[in-house]
Amino acid sequence: MKTLIGGLLGGAIILVLALLSVGILPATSLKLVEGYMPMQMLFELGISVLVFALMSRLLSMGGISLPRFWQGILFWAFILLYLKFRVYPPIPFSVRAMYGTVALIAVFMWMSSNEEDWKKFKQPILNVLDAGTPFHKALRTTYLIALPIILWGYSYNSFLPNLDEPVELRTVHPAPPASTKVHGKTFVLQTSQNPYRVNPEGKYDQEYTNSKIVEQAMGRLLKPEANPWDEKAEGYLKYVREGGEIFFQNCHFCHGDNLNGRGLHAFAFNPIPANFTDPGTIAQLQETFIFWRVAKGGIGLPNEAFPWASVMPPWEQHLTTDEIWKVILFEYWHTGYYPRTWD
Ligand code: HEC
Structure with missing residues (x-):
């Protein structure tokens, strides 16, 4: 019973957070208060750390434990989405990249804070590299083929000249009111x-x-x-x-x-x-x-x-x-x- 409630609660929280970060539930429905924005942002991020900790605890009580590796990746992805979709006015990409890097380092420190956690974190990566099971072998082969293709596609795209016309002509200086x-x-x-x-x-x-x-x-x-x-x-x-x-x-x-x-x-x-x-x-x-x-x-x-x-x-x-x-x-x-x- 306890685990059922835990699971449901965890699920509901994940859903709300996911909707929030993807912007389906408009981020503006929870207003950032003027003047207190940085504090509110830190507070919200602090709360989400707690929520994440609680969720993983509930999930493990229910017998489902999310691998360490994916916990770290998920949390990092959450921070990136938060910075991109929650914070308004938008933060320039260059600044977001800096925040993202700092967050990555923090997640990394969290993951490697003790020997046992670090081993758990490395395990999925080593599994794929070692290709001990047919599944991991298939995964490794897929990566070997897909990664160069993705990189190629990316560089090809960035070299393409952009021939689009400006979308619309705008009146920069409209007639003022009297x-x-x-x-x-x-x-x-x-x-x-x-x-x-x-x-x-x-x-x-x-x-x-x-x-x-x-x-x-x-x-x-x-x-x-x-x-x-x-x-x-x-x-x-x-x-x-x-x-x-x-x-x-x-x-x-x-x-x-x-x-x-x-x-x-x-x-x-x-x-x-x-x-x-x-x-x-x-x-x-x-x-x-x-x-x-x-x-x-x-x-x-x-x-x-x-x-x-x-x-x-x-x-x-x-x-x-x-x-x-x-x-x-x-x-x-x-x-x-x-x-x-x-x-
Ligand atoms: C959040 C960014 C931002 C801030 C802060 C900002 N502006 Fe602007 N401003 C813009 C943008 C974008 C435009 C161009 C679009 C437009 O004309 O509204 C603009 C246009 C203007 C124009 C019109 C110029 C023209 O040729 O019509 C004036 C004047 C102006 N800003 C003055 C100011 C003053 C004075 C301040 C500070 C008290 C200020 N702005 C702060 C973003 C900003």
């Missing part, structure tokens, strides 16, 4: 101005601020008399610095430390994050257009931009209006572009 509401305040795009683009008298002054940004003709050089990181910097330059701090706390993961769209996470996404140094992005847009885009993010794009599956976050949920204006100021300052005016 006005946008951020934190309860309505901004008319045609008439709103960045409150931090001001001259020493505190008046909106694009000429003045343009004269303070990096030289475009000379490449991206800092103007010696206009250094935002100077502690005595006041007004416009001070706001640029504050915008820079916001940028490096929130945006550089995707848009890159050089603002060129090559952040650490950039290549996990399609479309990739905008490259602000490219004259096709902020340089040809009005500052209020950028304000609207930063505040509303990918999900705030109009239907016209469909299916623009952008991961650009709606920053109004995380930043104040002032912070959004400042980070925009920084983006123009750093790239050396001037915002386009409404003409």
Whole structure:
């Protein structure tokens, strides 16, 4: 009786975990709580270690013992699936490969923690290599034939040129709305101005601020008399610095430390994050257009931009209006572009 319940329980847990990792039961049905994501991830992985231990215990009480070798492989596969399907936003492959390697080493240490376990772990591999029984002999022959074929197929595939057309043409810069509401305040795009683009008298002054940004003709050089990181910097330059701090706390993961769209996470996404140094992005847009885009993010794009599956976050949920204006100021300052005016 006890073993029956154990077996059923173990089976049910395996099923849920398997469904979860394969994504049939959408991983998003169990939300990752913002801000606590790393802790939640470690907690969930910790729980799954316990569940796995419990399951193998129940199974062995029921008289079915999963070979050590397969326990290790299964657990490792579980971690890989977890990282790929559970964690959102997606982790880039290069980072997942590192986590996977660390997990493999951990599993290996677990498997070889004592002589007896290590022997059990090696046994299935040695069995196949020794080919003592007809079954193992067949298995070894299959491997000998299949492995080169798989490798050949893989290399053949990676050498094939890809002739597919781009799937669809998308409107990268759709027409903006006439006005946008951020934190309860309505901004008319045609008439709103960045409150931090001001001259020493505190008046909106694009000429003045343009004269303070990096030289475009000379490449991206800092103007010696206009250094935002100077502690005595006041007004416009001070706001640029504050915008820079916001940028490096929130945006550089995707848009890159050089603002060129090559952040650490950039290549996990399609479309990739905008490259602000490219004259096709902020340089040809009005500052209020950028304000609207930063505040509303990918999900705030109009239907016209469909299916623009952008991961650009709606920053109004995380930043104040002032912070959004400042980070925009920084983006123009750093790239050396001037915002386009409404003409
Ligand atoms: C999770 C990755 C990610 C983060 C973090 C992120 N962005 Fe983006 N961003 C994108 C992607 C992807 C695009 C391109 C698709 C689009 O236009 O929505 C984009 C586009 C933009 C655009 C539109 C440029 C254009 O040419 O239309 C602006 C402006 C922008 N981001 C500003 C920011 C700012 C400011 C921050 C930080 C406060 C930030 N982004 C953080 C992913 C990100």
